[in-house]
Amino acid sequence: MSRSTAAAQAEWLPDLFICGVPKAGTSAVHAWLCDHPDVVGARDKEACFFVDPDSHIYRPEANVRSDWEAYRQQFDLPGDRRPAAILDSTPAYIYQETALRHIPDLATAPRCIFILRDPAEQIRSLYGYYRNNWSYIPEAMSFEAYVAALHAGGETFGGNELARDALGNADYLRYLRRWRAALGEERMFVATFDTLRRDPRGFMQDLADWIGLERGFYDGYAFATENETYRPRSRALQRLNIAVRARLPKGRAYHALRKVYRKLNARPGGEEVAADTLATLREEFAPGYAALEREFGLDLSAWRGAVESSPS
Template sequence: MPLPDFLVIGVPKAGTTAIHAALSRHPQLFLSQVKEPKYFLSDGPPPAWRGPGDVQTSQEHVWRPADYEALFDQAPPGALRGEATPFYLYDLDAQNRIRRLLPKARLVVLLRNPVDRAHSNWTHLWAAGLEPERDFVRACALEESRRAAGWAHFWHYVSQGLYGEQLAHLFELFPREQVLLLRYRDLRDDPVATLDRVCEFLEVETGLLDVVPAQNVTPFVADTRPNAVLRAVLRTGGRFGQHFPVPARRAVRGPLLTLLQRERGGRAKLTPAERAAVLPYFTSDIARLEEVTGLSYADWLTVGLEPDVID
């Protein structure tokens, strides 16, 4: 069966789209054209998530085995097959499914400061018109009620950043030599060396990838009254869009998003006050992450501002 030899399994908003695009250019690697097929997130049809836009996202899951295998049919002989779904690390059941089907798979994990990751996640959904809460700190505080209401993984701003818990489970399933841990800042600051580390881990030729394409950069969306109306319309479409064909949804949603994201400017910066308010969600798990990995993540405990991003 044409199944993957390696997976990029985490984490969202940490450069996984960029690294997928970069690795796709390597002649000895074949990555599925569908980025984030989400196959291991369910046994059978995906859950009926209830957050804004979640139903349409669930419809994009590649959950049938034959459809998933077909993603790798065109791999050249001898090429290593792979895919990137950054929710696999967070979803412990997905980890179990990977272990059952692909016990020898090599797994690539990119970790990002969990506060910055959460803010980037919130910014992404805000710019898409789906996030109704204009205050990032408040959106994090709403997570428990949102999870109880059945909102999908991408809304779990805090829980997705509990890497210590997630890696502890992963290392119970896979030997550590099958897992490559990277830091987002390494991909951002030294992309060529980071890509070479991935290629060395996958045992393919190094020195062939010299750029990380800019991918999935969240645009600027101001908090204005006209934009509030556009976001409300987009969220309404997110609730009812599943009843219409995908081309029709895109034909309506595309112009609305273009209008919402019409202004130029930098994304809203995470302030030291916001960082200080959200950091306590993660402090104990950062300690666990250091215990699990034997690495230091002490820089994540500061309230300084993160440099420019690539996600």
């Protein structure tokens, strides 16, 4: 890339990314940031511009390998000034080689946000999301069967690598280390879903300080939830919904129709799962907690408490 091209791209390229992890409150944080008057977010929220060609969210017509103009059109920027932050929130970026190769070296020297969730709960949420909100995980597959399939390997889940690789992806430390090597610690904001859920106002005020936004915006802000996992009332209607929405552009009409549909055919919350399956998952990931805490300044006491309180 020439210097003139880099300078031109620096006028509109994102300087802030939510890079991870899926099902850890990233949709809510994206919405809360975009409500700030000094932030402009991607039109599609998950622009997916820096994903690998073998990802199920890869779009050949809007990828770094193809056309930067398609990416520029994601950001409706004011004509008179550059906002304090331009945001792309694609939580699968944490796992993408393409993102790791390109994002750290963008002309805007972007900073990246990583929100982590108790691995067992993240996998449970992924299961509910890709089984109920989508159809990558079969309707008849229980959570216990899903976890068994993950351990056995070989299941493709319709080409959805996030559903297929959920166990390895929940080993956050190895991904964060690679991003730290590419970005440096000062360009990473690493936090937990527990902190976000416990004190959303404090979380967003701390994040605003790190970004350089006016934190007072969140003093009286109403923190609405976003993109929650749900259970469909009618599976037949949900299958029709999946087929139709895949063909719709992700604009205002799409989001308005989604709200109407969820009022008609969605019940909040995921499926009940066996406690012993969650307990086994928690024990599987617990040995890595100490290094994650030490290297990224986290408090994972809530994760440890879940392990200790799980049935033996």
